[in-house]
Ligand code: IPE
Ligand code: IPE
């Protein structure tokens with residue numbers, strides 16, 4: 001693996017998630033329609049994935065379409081869904097070659113049938129790959145996930161597999177769509193906005209947050225590495241004191 005200067009290979013976050021924001025504003029600045037921004041965001045996805053593989057990240061989750069994004073003008077929603085189909089189809093060979101396992105979270109059954117088909121085919125095609133998991137959050141929101149997990153858990157209880165007072169955090173997590181992925185450690189958002197917009201609400205409980213003013217189509221490999229370097233400078237205390245952590249290291 002290529003050595004990346006200033007990144008400590010032993011402290012690379014296992015799971016990084018990105019709120020890819022700012023496509024529309026970037027396009028407007030260029031005097032172009034919003035979809036131009038979405039199209040140019042594809043290169044940023046390629047670069048982030050490449051950087052994640054190089055750094056040794058095991059799981060990269062990308063917020064591609066939120067449950068709230070259905071409220072956008074129909075023309076933009078359709079263009080995004082079409083872009084997804086063409087991107088998945090054109091990238092799947094490369095993803096497979098590189099050992100990427102494609103996954104999705106969100107209620108993908110509500111996606112247009114062409115988008116759903118392209119996605120499911122690519123997921124199936126790459127299912128045995130082990131280098132990195134690339135998770136697309138599509139028709140996803142954190143509250144949706146917590147609600148659907150609660151529904152499944154209630155069903156489980158009603159079938160007498162479980163007693164309500166046995167419910168614990170670790171068990172609840174097993175019902176979330178992210179159950180099979182490593183703990184989220186770093187969450188990046190582009191475009192200067194500093195909010196979660198209903199993304200990975202449960203999972204971001206102790207994630208480090210990294211915000212950049214760059215719009216998503218401007219985001220490059222170096223920006224991904226910068227976020228990892230910033231992550232590595234932080235002291236992750238998980239409720240303890242800094243002194244306690246130093247005592248463990250000694
Ligand atoms: C993020 O960019 C892409 C999606 C939400 C699909 P936006 O489309 O939100 O761009 P801005 O935030 O309006 O600039
Ligand atoms: C969040 O971006 C959703 C995605 C990146 C897919 P939005 O642009 O939709 O978020 P808000 O509406 O500004 O919070």
Ligand code: MG
Pocket residue numbers: 021022023
């Ligand atoms: Mg936005």
